[in-house]
Amino acid sequence: MFKVRRPATRRMINLEVRDNTRVSPGFTRLTLGGPELKHLENSGHDQVVRLFFAREGQRELRMPTVSNDVWLAELLLLPKTRRPWVRSFTVRRFRPEECELEIEVALHGDAGPASAWAARAEPGDQAGIFDEGIAYLPPDHAGRQLLVGDESALPAILSILEHAPASLVAEVFLEVPEVADIRKDIVHPEGVRVHWIAREGTRPVPGMLALEAVKGAALPPGRFYTWAAGEAGLPTGVRRHLVTDRGVPKSDIAFIGYWRHGRSSPG
Template sequence: MITLEVRRRELVSPGFACVTLGGPGVRELTAVGGDQAVRLFFPREGQSGLRMPTASSEAWMVQVMLMSRASRPWVRNMTVRRTRPAEREIDIEFALHDGSPMTAWVRGVRPGDEAGIFDLGCRYRLPAHARGRLLVGDESALPAVLSILEHDRQPPPTEVHLEVATRADVRPVPAPPGVRVHWHVRDETPPPRSDDRTGTGESPGPPRPGALVLEAVRGAELPEGPLYAWVAGESRLATGVRRHLVDARGVPGRDVCFTGYWRLGRSAPG
């Protein structure tokens, strides 16, 4: 368990913010890959400070659940966007959503406020036999995808498909030769009128998060194999891409790393 303090917060785009955490404890975190994950602990609204569990194992979950709600921290899984050991700092980038306790914390956090992390390691492992790569994610996976791209200096031919809510959240992505980045914007892609079930003849609005990029991958030209794929985001996106790659493209299941970061309509447990 590592307790750090907020050093600064930066708005990256209307839908994303970056919080820099720092302190001597950063030395205890060994980032081992592009999608380096941590449990992030932060105080609830109204709490005077952060109360961290002490167990350096999965026993921390029991400790948190035994705390009273008045003292229990919020806990979320996050990707470390960047590490700067010399400065004893890490950056964590957040996709902002109204009504989220995490977003409320990010918007109100100030330098000196405490936050804690617990190392979860990484899942991205590019196998030696891979001759092509596919990276897919919605906005919740964008920080991990960008970190993976920065870590791999000489990657194989790569197709990247990213979905965000609005055009304002699209950003330049420095990519080496052979890496192509495709952006898919939900509020620019309403569903066909034939899908309208309101009886009004009006479009019901943007598609479900993850649906746009999933459909794009189904029709996309992929790099020649053997292919390694990493996909994360809304649960149906992650499972849908894996199913398509294995069933329709013949990619071995062992070469598809997929993670459901969240599920539409279901809030993360506190």
């Protein structure tokens, strides 16, 4: 099983929307801020937080009162009239000196509550977060890496690349909904090759084109560290392929299912 590192202390953090900027047809960038961000530990580059936001028609956001894993049980005991929505996202950027962080949300119209809320969120809207830690934990000797993700993993991978050492050598496979969602100005070390894959409506399940690309890739021989995330079929498929077909040790692979196609998250 891959490792997840959680901060020593965690707490529910109340914030508000400070800005909402459309990055591309399929993504919007939310800037959240507030003085309570002083309690968030900047623990890594794929830092996952639970994002709490009000349902349509709710006047205020009601956050769980406990800062441990019992929060979900408390949440589900609330009637829907008072229960907030909650979804998982990775932090794109964290600016502790300004008490701000950015979260990029993949938009799917009104197909999901997070997408619908993010599309209409305005400055002053309430939001909250709860830190769930990091899973990108390459060993010190991991100078060669494989990073794979769909649109839900894009913010984490971009953050990882921005903070990577100049010596990093990596193959990166990123699947996005449209060609217009491909980022032209990403920052990464010279030894990193980024392979963009746009679905353009060709596949119903995100991540399957990226999985096919990895299976067909001429990866260099020798040991390397892998981080794969996104719709559950992508990271589990990448892991199965690497272990079964390429003999990669399971301990060298971190695989994280952020969501499941056709299934809603609890809450």
